[in-house]
Amino acid sequence: MEYGRDITKPYRPADEMTSLGAYQRAITIKVTRHSRGSILLGAMRWSNLFIPTLRDAPNDAEAASHRLLIRGGFIRQLMSGHYTLLPLGLKVHEKVAEVVRQEMNAIGGQEFLLPAMHPKSIWEASGRWETMGDEMFRLQDRKGTDLALGMTHEEVFATLALEVNSYKQLPQFWYQIQWKFRDEPRPKSGLLRVREFAMKDSYSFDVDQAGLDASYDRHREAYIKIFARLGLDAVPVEASSGAMGGSGSSEFMVRSDAGEDDVAMCPTGDYAANVERASSALPAIEDAAPPAAPEKFPTPDVRTIKALEEIEGGAPADRQIKTMVYVVDGNVTLFLVRGDHQLNDQKVIDTTGSTDIRPAKPAEALEHLGANPGSLGAVGVSDDIVIYADHALEGRTSMTTGANEDDWHWRGVDIARDINVAHWVDLRNVSAGEACIHCGSPLEIIRCIEAGHIFKLGTKYAEAMGTTVLDQNGKTQTVTMGSYGIGIGRNMAAIAETSHDEAGLIWPVSVAPYEVAITVVKVKDEASMEAAETLYGELLDAGIDVVLDDRDERPGVKFKDAELIGIPYRITIGPKALEAGEVEFNERATGTTTNVALSDIAAQVTAEITSRR
RNA sequence: CGGGAUGUGGCCUAGCUCGGUAAGGCGCCUGCUUUGGGAGCAGGAGAUCGUGAGUUCAAAUCUCACCAUCCCGACCA
CATH class of the missing domain: 3.40.50.800 (Anticodon-binding domain)
Known part of the structure; x- marks a missing residue:
């Protein structure tokens, strides 16, 4: 036979x-x-x-998941950021999707399937035709009508929700598992970051904040179950809401060197936040009583924090004010952090509420402040320059900072007295070893893959689309929304990334091919x-x-x-x-x-x- | 977009410095032998050397431009 x-x-x-x-x-x-x-x-x-298995991985694949998914015959690249799922890859992808689907259904989610191609009009209504910028793939049909490939679906779902008219119909949990297109500036690491990918995106609709809080919590619990079933040790962490806007968000983070996010975690587990919004407790610094007025002193060729530490009459970094000059919505704006701290760009975006932000060019600094980078400061600047300062500078006296004159600095600066701070905010990067704000334990900074992200959107999109219901008093209420995303392929890669050995992949039964x-x-x-x-x-x-x-x-x-x-x-x-x-x-x-x-x-x-x- | 690197059969690589018309391994096909941890022998198929231009008697090799891919930084599931 x-x-x-x-x-x-x-x-x-x-x-x-x-x-x-x-x-x-x-x-x-x-x-x-x-x-x-x-x-x-x-x-x-x-x-x-x-099942085309390979003995050697292509030399340009570096991440373990990328190498193994290719070697194992799961995926092949068509071009940067676009991958074919081979039969084995599709099986795993479908199984991941099915786990997600089951848990969404378990909290009352209803599955939809929306178009991937959208008219310009709905994106203009939310203002994102502009703000999404180059991230959005755009095209025209034969009539010359502007279209977009959907990168997310708040606008479309909010439009569909126009047919929900009564608070009695709420809450609604709507979701889909569908292809998203994002013109990523840099696709990388195989399936971890691509330009075309399946995402489970769900949206909740509620009459009020309490309803949104409850819907958000249900999604959070569903997500915890999903990641557990996928064999992923995903930790919910406080996150920046970024371009989505809204009042709060959590990311589900999987520890991995192949990731792209840094998370500040307390080893006791009582605090975890993306460094984009993490904070930490700092030991108090005793300042000497300041002089009656700041003193200007010569600092020839001093252009860096370090040089200012070393020069005669200078100051240690934690007694310096670092002045960062940005242009926000076209206006020169100052961001002040302590000399030994780093300004966090995402926090700048979040606190100003603007995405039109860039560092000022040296010529702009010179024009508005009178000096080149290295000698800049916020003492005595014109009132029309808005000044944001980091909390770590609050109450500090006897500080040293640039005098807006090349080769000169101020010392003896009392911030409350000498600088017109408009906003006291959190601007700095948290560093490893700083104290947890809850328990004081030293924080760790851990590299992670973002496996999921949930947002409390509030009324932003519903307002834009006119999505309202009548409440129990017959009054019109704008519905409040949440949105919740999981990248299917990314999770597949995250599992591969965290579960393999020298011989190859080790899939959990839940998603094994x-x-x-x-x-x-x-x-x-x-x-x-x-x-x-x-x-x-x-x-x-x-x-x-x-x-x-x-x-x-x-x-x-x-x-x-x-x-x-x-x-x-x-x-x-x-x-x-x-x-x-x-x-x-x-x-x-x-x-x-x-x-x-x-x-x-x-x-x-x-x-x-x-x-x- | 800034910085770095790479492009040679399906995959991994050599050849490039110092020009002379492409080599090896894996995989694939045929035959024989083999059969508990990526077998052996023999034979074979498969490459306009990323694309285009230039220099030269002659270009994988030198020059220029373009394209593509990867990695590091600003964005996100």
Whole structure:
């Protein structure tokens, strides 16, 4: 009897499988919308599958997830930021999406599917046709009408919600899993940051703030469950709301060097925030009593904090005021932080509420302040220059700062007395080792992947679209919205990034491309192949997503592939053990192998897998 | 957009300094041998050396331009 490449000899049902339609149905992974139980599993013989594994990763792939997803035959790049999901990649992607879908449904989410292409008008209504800038892909149709490829869907959903008219219909949780297009300035690390990707985006609609708070909390809990099921250790952290606006947001962060965000975390777990908005407690500094007025003193060639520390009559960095000159909405604006602190750009954006921000050019500083960078300060500047100062400078006296005259500085500056601060705000970067604002423990700064982000949007978009309902008093109320996002492919990459070893990927059962592989050591051994086919049928019947490795390859090749691809369990059928009525059962994550009676293996594997879904 | 790097069969690389018409490994095809950890032998297919221009008797190699990709910084799921 011939095995191996013979696709005309399926396990079952033999007659059905000979029709092309039945065969296609069988090999198609179909994930239905409502429950895990209805995931239909295909007939999967490895000898017929397209799983192009590679021994070497392309040299321009650096991130572990990127390398392994390519080597394992999950993805291929078409161009920068655009990836093809190969059959194996699509299976994982669908399973991640299905976990998300189930948890959204569990909190009452209703699934939609919105167009990816939008008219200019709705983006103009929210003001984002302008503010999204180059991030938005734009195009025109044959009539010359301006269109955009959707990068998010607040506008469209808020428009749909025009048909909700009564508070009695609220809250509503609406979501979709759909493609987003973002013209990222720098796509990177395989699936971690791309320009075209599937996102689950959901939106809540409530009559009031209390309703929004509750909707937000329900999403937060759903997200915690989602990440737990995906095998991701995702920590909710306080986040900046960025371009979305709104009153608050949390990011779900997965610790990884491949990430792009830094999170300040208290080791006790009582505080975690993106450095874009993190704060910390600083020890108080005792200042000497200031002189009656600041003193100007010569500082030839001093242009840096460090140089000012070292010069005769200078001051340590924590007694200096660093003056950063920016242009905000066209106006020169000063941001002051302590000399040893770093200005955080996101905090500048968040506190000013503007996205039109750039550092001033030296010529602009010279024009408005009278000196070049290195000698700039806020003492005695014109009243029409708005000054923001960091909290760490509040109450400080006897400070040193630039005198707005090259080669001169002030000392003895009493900030309250000498500088006209308009806004006392948080502007500085938190550094590792600074004290937690809750418990005083030293904070750690941890590199993370942003796996999800939830926002309290408030009424911004509903107002723009005119989305209102009548409340219990018959009064018109603008609905208040939340929006909640999870990148499907990004999460897939995050799992790969955090769960692999030298041999390859280690998928959790919940998203594994196959739950178990049956590896036939010697396909030409009839007894082996028969046992394998029988077991394969039993597992299919039990609803297990199983692949039969019936390739006529040496066993080493098959073991390596199964490990690279990260299939959680492997059943090895070899002639010797089989004579004793046994097969090997191997767990990918631990590497443990046990011999199990052939008669017991199906039940044991099924129990193991179903307990881990 | 600023800085750095790279582009040679499907994948990894050599060749480039010092021009002479492309080499090896993996993979693929055929045959034989092999069969519990990426097999061996023999034969074979597959490359306008990113694109274009220039220099030269001659360009993968030198020059210029462009394109693409990756990495580091400003943005976000």
